[in-house]
Amino acid sequence: xxxxxxxxxxxxxxxxxxxxxxxxxxxxxxxxxxxxxxxxxxxxxxxxxxxxxxxxxxxxxxxxxxxxxxxxxxxxxxxxxxxxxxxxxxxxxxxxxxxxxxxxxxxxxxxxxxxxxxxxxxxxxxxxxxxxxxxxxxxxxxxxxxxxxxxxxxxxxxxxxxxxxxxxxxxxxxxxxxxxxxxxxxxxxxxxxxxxxxxxxxxxxxxxxxxxxxxxxxxxxxxxxxxxxxxxxxxxxxxxxxxxxxxxxxxxxxxxxxxxxxxxxxxxxxxxxxxxxxxxxxxxxxxxxxxxxxxxxxxxxxxxxxxxxxxxxxxxxxxxxxxxxxxxxxxxxxxxxxx
Amino acid sequence: xxxxxxxxxxxxxxxxxxxxxxxxxxxxxxxxxxxxxxxxxxxxxxxxxxxxxxxxxxxxxxxxxxxxxxxxxxxxxxxxxxxxxxxxxxxxxxxxxxxxxxxxxxxxxxxxxxxxxxxxxxxxxxxxxxxxxxxxxxxxxxxxxxxxxxxxxxxxxxxxxxxxxxxxxxxxxxxxxxxxxxxxxxxxxxxxxxxxxxxxxxxxxxxxxxxxxxxxxxxxxxxxxxxxxxxxxxxxxxxxxxxxxxxxxxxxxxxxxxxxxxxxxxxxxxxxxxxxxxxxxxxxxxxxxxxxxxxxxxxxxxxxxxxxxxxxxxxxxxxxxxxxxxxxxxxxxxxxxxxxxxxxxxxxxxxxxxxxxxxxxxxxxxxxxxxxxxxxxxxxxxxxxxxxxxxxxxxxxxxxxxxxxxxxxxxxxxxxxxxxxxxxxxxxxxxxxxxxxxxxxxxxxxxxxxxxxxxxxxxxxxxxxxxxxxxxxxxxxxxxxxxxxxxxxxxxxxxxxxxxxxxxxxxxxxxxxxxxxxxxxxxxxxxxxxxxxxxxxxxxxxxxxxxxxxxxxxxxxxxxxxxxxxxxxxxxxxxxxxxxxxxxxxxxxxxxxxxxxxxxxxxxxxxxxxxxx
Ligand SMILES: Cc1ncc(C[n+]2csc(CCOP(=O)(O)OP(=O)(O)O)c2C)c(N)n1
Ligand code: SF4
Ligand SMILES: [Mg+2]
Numbered sequence: 001x002x003x004x005x006x007x008x009x010x011x012x013x014x015x016x017x018x019x020x021x022x023x024x025x026x027x028x029x030x031x032x033x034x035x036x037x038x039x040x041x042x043x044x045x046x047x048x049x050x051x052x053x054x055x056x057x058x059x060x061x062x063x064x065x066x067x068x069x070x071x072x073x074x075x076x077x078x079x080x081x082x083x084x085x086x087x088x089x090x091x092x093x094x095x096x097x098x099x100x101x102x103x104x105x106x107x108x109x110x111x112x113x114x115x116x117x118x119x120x121x122x123x124x125x126x127x128x129x130x131x132x133x134x135x136x137x138x139x140x141x142x143x144x145x146x147x148x149x150x151x152x153x154x155x156x157x158x159x160x161x162x163x164x165x166x167x168x169x170x171x172x173x174x175x176x177x178x179x180x181x182x183x184x185x186x187x188x189x190x191x192x193x194x195x196x197x198x199x200x201x202x203x204x205x206x207x208x209x210x211x212x213x214x215x216x217x218x219x220x221x222x223x224x225x226x227x228x229x230x231x232x233x234x235x236x237x238x239x240x241x242x243x244x245x246x247x248x249x250x251x252x253x254x255x256x257x258x259x260x261x262x263x264x265x266x267x268x269x270x271x272x273x274x275x276x277x278x279x280x281x282x283x284x285x286x287x288x289x290x291x292x293x294x295x296x297x298x299x300x301x302x303x304x305x306x307x308x309x310x311x312x313x314x315x316x317x318x319x320x321x322x323x324x325x326x327x328x329x330x331x332x333x334x335x336x337x338x339x
Numbered sequence: 340x341x342x343x344x345x346x347x348x349x350x351x352x353x354x355x356x357x358x359x360x361x362x363x364x365x366x367x368x369x370x371x372x373x374x375x376x377x378x379x380x381x382x383x384x385x386x387x388x389x390x391x392x393x394x395x396x397x398x399x400x401x402x403x404x405x406x407x408x409x410x411x412x413x414x415x416x417x418x419x420x421x422x423x424x425x426x427x428x429x430x431x432x433x434x435x436x437x438x439x440x441x442x443x444x445x446x447x448x449x450x451x452x453x454x455x456x457x458x459x460x461x462x463x464x465x466x467x468x469x470x471x472x473x474x475x476x477x478x479x480x481x482x483x484x485x486x487x488x489x490x491x492x493x494x495x496x497x498x499x500x501x502x503x504x505x506x507x508x509x510x511x512x513x514x515x516x517x518x519x520x521x522x523x524x525x526x527x528x529x530x531x532x533x534x535x536x537x538x539x540x541x542x543x544x545x546x547x548x549x550x551x552x553x554x555x556x557x558x559x560x561x562x563x564x565x566x567x568x569x570x571x572x573x574x575x576x577x578x579x580x581x582x583x584x585x586x587x588x589x590x591x592x593x594x595x596x597x598x599x600x601x602x603x604x605x606x607x608x609x610x611x612x613x614x615x616x617x618x619x620x621x622x623x624x625x626x627x628x629x630x631x632x633x634x635x636x637x638x639x640x641x642x643x644x645x646x647x648x649x650x651x652x653x654x655x656x657x658x659x660x661x662x663x664x665x666x667x668x669x670x671x672x673x674x675x676x677x678x679x680x681x682x683x684x685x686x687x688x689x690x691x692x693x694x695x696x697x698x699x700x701x702x703x704x705x706x707x708x709x710x711x712x713x714x715x716x717x718x719x720x721x722x723x724x725x726x727x728x729x730x731x732x733x734x735x736x737x738x739x740x741x742x743x744x745x746x747x748x749x750x751x752x753x754x755x756x757x758x759x760x761x762x763x764x765x766x767x768x769x770x771x772x773x774x775x776x777x778x779x780x781x782x783x784x785x786x787x788x789x790x791x792x793x794x795x796x797x798x799x800x801x802x803x804x805x806x807x808x809x810x811x812x813x814x815x816x817x818x819x820x821x822x823x824x825x826x827x828x829x830x831x832x833x834x835x836x837x838x839x840x841x842x843x844x845x846x847x848x849x850x851x852x853x854x855x856x857x858x859x860x861x862x863x864x865x866x867x868x869x870x871x872x873x874x875x876x877x878x879x880x881x882x883x884x885x886x887x888x889x890x891x892x893x894x895x896x897x898x899x900x901x902x903x904x905x906x907x908x909x910x911x912x913x914x915x916x917x918x919x920x921x922x923x924x925x926x927x928x929x930x931x932x933x934x935x936x937x938x939x940x941x942x943x944x945x946x947x948x949x950x951x952x
Contacts, residue, residue, distance in 0.1 A: 041794070043795070067803065075633050078632075079597055080636035082633065104625055104626065313620065317616045317618075322617075325617070334569050337563075337565050338567055
C-alpha cells in the first residue's frame with residue numbers, strides 16, 4: 001500500500017546542482033510536497049523535461065523520469081501519454097525550452113489536450129547557456145547577446161497557451177509556496193493539458209525579474225490573485241478591483257463610487273473573459289498599469305487526445321474484431337501456383 | 340485471331356498526371372498477377388499533384404514488366420507504350436525497344452499538345468515512328484461517344500479514358516475484365532453513374548480492340564514457374580506496414596507510429612492508420628522531430644515504437660536519434676529514401692542516405708542499419724529491424740526507397756505462425772529498498788527495459804553521458820570513453836545474432852562479386868544471370884545488414900578478383916567497404932532518380948574485366 005509517502009520519499013540521492021538561491025529549489029520543494037498528496041504511487045508518475053537549468057528537475061525527483069533534448073519534452077510526453085494513459089505525466093520546461101525551440105510542440109500538445117501537467121519555469125532568461133535573453137525577456141532587456149537591449153517582442157505565455165486552445169491555464173511563482181502548491185494541485189486535478197506558468201527567479205543572470213510580484217511591499221498591488229466566483233480585487237487590503245467596461249478592464253478604487261458588486265467576477269469557465277484576463281500583461285513601469293494576475297485563469301473540459309485515440313482503437317476492434325494477421329497478409333486478391 | 344504466347348513483355352502507361360495512368364497500371368498489374376505471371380512494376384510520377392496538362396514535366400508513368408519466368412526488374416526498355424498525349428511520347432520514346440508497339444491517343448496530339456511537348460512536327464505524321472508499330476485511337480472521342488447517354492459532365496466522362504485504354508489492352512493480352520470490374524464496384528459503389536461510365540468505357544475499349552483490325556494477333560503470357568504456393572501482389576510500403584503489425588504480434592508489444600507526412604513514406608502512415616483493430620496507434624505529429632520524440636516516449640512506456648519518414652525528415656530526426664542511442668531504448672526509424680539533397684527530387688528514387696544513416700548524427704552515435712531490397716523483402720527486413728531493436732534495446736534504421744515503396748511484385752506471403760518470434764521482457768518489479776541499475780547489461784550488452792508503472796524501478800535517464808551501470812550523470816573522462824566504446828560494441832555484437840552473408844546468385848569464388856544493398860537487387864540479379872549465361876564467373880551478394888556487417892563479409896569478398904558495388908548514389912557503401920576492409924572495391928553509380936538497369940550493369944562488368952586484363 002501507498003499509505004504514507006512523504007515529501008522526502010520523492011527526493012533522490014543525486015546532488016542538486018542549481019545555483020544557491022535559485023528559484024528552482026522552491027519549485028522542487030513544492031512539487032515534492034504536493035506529490036504525496038495526489039495519492040499516486042511513485043512508479044506511476046513520470047517527469048519529462050527538455051534542456052535547461054529547470055530541466056534538471058527529473059534527476060531530483062524519485063519517480064520515473066527523462067531528461068530529454070532541448071524543446072522536445074512535450075512531444076515525448078505526448079507519445080508516452082498516448083500509449084500509457086494511466087500514468088501521471090509531468091512536463092518540466094523553461095521559457096527557452098518550451099517557448100523558443102519547443103514552441104511548436106507546446107502549442108500542439110495544448111490543442112490536442114493530452115492529460116498532462118506542463119510546468120513552465122519562466123525566468124525570462126536562458127539560464128543554462130549563461131544569460132542570453134529569452135522569448136519572454138522584456139523589450140530592451142540587456143543580456144549577453146543583447147548589449148544594446150532586446151528588440152524581440154516578448155511572448156505572453158498564458159495568452160499563448162490560451163491561443164493554442166489550452167483547457168487549463170494558470171500562473172504562479174516560486175516565492176509563494178502556498179499558492180504554488182495550490183496551483184500544482186489544481187493542475188494535477190485538471191483532466192486535460194494543464195499549463196502552469198511559474199515565475200522563477202534566476203538570481204545569477206536575471207535577479208529580481210519578478211521582484212515587484214514577490215516583494216512584500218509591492219506584491220499585493222503589483223499582483224492580483226484571482227479566484228473562481230470571486231470579484232477581481234487587489235491591494236494591501238483588497239481596496240482595489242477590476243471592472244469590465246465593455247471589453248476593457250479598468251482598475252477602480254473600492255469605496256464611494258464602486259463596490260465589489262461592480263467588479264468583474266472571475267469565471268474560470270468563461271473563455272472570453274479568460275482571454276481578457278490573460279491579456280492583462282502590462283509592463284510594471286507603465287503609467288496606470290493593471291496588476292499582473294495569478295491563479296487559474298481558465299479551466300474547461302474537453303476530451304483528451306489519448307481518450308479519443310483509445311476509443312478509436314476500441315471502436316475498430318468492436319466493429320471489425322481483433323485484427324487477424326493472416327487475413328491482413330493475404331490481402332484482397334490472391335492466386336495459387338500449383339506444384 | 341491468333342493468340343501468340345510470349346515470354347515476357349514490358350508495358351509503359353504514360354499520360355498527364357490527371358489521366359489516371361497509375362490506376363490503369365495498377366489494375367493491369369493485378370490482373371497480370373492473378374494469372375500467375377511474375378512481375379515487377381515501377382511507377383514514376385511528377386512531384387506536382389496536377390502539373391500543367393500536356394507538359395513534359397507533367398508526364399506520369401507506370402511501367403510493368405511481366406513474364407513466364409523470373410522477373411527481376413521493371414524492365415530496361417519498353418515493348419509497349421501507351422501514350423495519352425504528345426508529351427508522354429516524347430518523354431518515353433528513348434526507352435523503347437526496336438519495333439515496339441505504341442498506342443497513342445490521337446486527341447493528345449493536337450497543335451497545343453505538340454507545342455507543349457516541344458514537337459516541331461507531328462510525330463504521328465512525320466515518319467519518325469516508322470520503325471515502331473503505331474496504333475492510333477482517338478480515345479477521347481470514342482469515350483465521349485460511348486458515354487453520350489449519361490448525364491455526367493464532359494470532364495467527368497473524359498476521366499474514363501483510362502478505362503477505355505485498359506479495356507483495349509485487356510483484349511490485346513487476352514484477359515478477363517472481372518478483377519477491374521470488382522475494383523470499380525468497390526471504388527464507386529456510392530456513385531452509380533460514375534461506376535457505370537467506367538464500366539462502359541472498359542467494355543467499349545475491349546470490344547473496340549476486338550472489332551477493329553488494328554492488330555493481327557493477341558498475346559498471352561504463361562504463368563511463371565514460381566515456387567508453388569499462394570501469392571498476392573505487394574508494394575514495399577504496404578509490406579513495411581504489415582511487417583510492423585507482424586512485429587507487434589510476434590513481440591506482444593502494442594505498436595505506436597509517430598510520423599509526419601512526406602513522399603514516398605506517407606503510405607505507411609496511411610496503411611497503419613487503418614489497422615487500428617490490431618491495436619495500432621498512429622500519431623500524425625506536427626513535424627518529424629515531434630514524430631520521433633513521441634515515438635521515444637512510447638518506447639519508454641513499453642510500446643513497439645516506430646517513426647517513418649524520408650531524407651529531409653531524417654535530417655530533422657537526427658538529434659532525437661542521438662537521444663534514443665543514449666537512452667538505449669528500442670525504436671525503429673524507417674527512411675523511405677528519395678533523391679536529395681534538400682527537397683531534391685521528391686518522387687524519384689535514390690540510395691543516397693546511407694552515409695547519413697551510418698554517420699549523420701552528432702557525437703559517436705552508432706545504430707544498426709538494415710536495408711530492404713525488394714517490395715516483398717521490405718516485409719522481412721522490417722520485421723528483422725524490429726527484432727533487433729527490441730531484442731538489443733537500440734534504435735534501428737531501416738532503409739527502403741521510392742522504388743521499393745511504390746513498386747509491386749508477387750509475394751508468396753507467409754503465415755503468422757511461420758514468422759520469427761521477437762523476444763521481449765520488461766524488467767520485473769523489485770523491492771523498494773534494492774537499488775535499480777538501469778545500465779546494467781546482460782551477455783548481449785543489453786540493458787533492462789524498465790517501463791514506468793513497475794514498482795521499484797523508478798529511475799531517471801536522459802541525453803547526458805551516464806555512468807556505466809548506475810546510469811547516473813557522469814562527467815568522468817574514463818567513463819565517457821568506456822561508454823562511447825560500449826555503445827559501439829553493443830551494435831557490433833549484433834553480428835553474432837544475424838545470419839552470415841550469403842551469395843544470392845553465382846559461384847562462391849570467381850572474377851567479379853557484385854555487392855549491393857537496397858533496390859538495386861533486381862538489376863543485379865538480372866545482370867548476374869546474364870553474365871553467368873555468357874560464361875563469366877560473376878556472383879551477386881546483397882546486404883540486408885549494413886551495420887553491423889555480417890561476420891563473414893570480408894572473407895566473402897576475398898574470394899573474388901574484383902568487387903563491384905552498384906549504387907544509385909555517388910558511391911556510399913563502397914566507401915564504407917573500402918574503409919572497413921581495405922578492399923579496392925569498384926563503384927558503379929547512377930544518380931538520375933531512376934533505377935540502374937541490368938544492361939548497364941552487364942556492360943559495366945564486361946568493361947571492368949576488359950580493362951583489368
Ligand atoms: C539543440 C540545442 N540547442 C541549444 C542548446 C543549448 N541550450 C541549452 S539550455 C538552453 C536555453 C535554456 O533556457 P530555458 O529553457 O529558459 O531554461 P533555463 O536554463 O533558463 O531554466 C539552450 C539554448 C541545446 N542544449 N540543444
Ligand atoms: S543559472 Fe539561474 S536558473 Fe540556472 S541554476 Fe543558476 S540561478 Fe537557477
Ligand atoms: Mg529560462
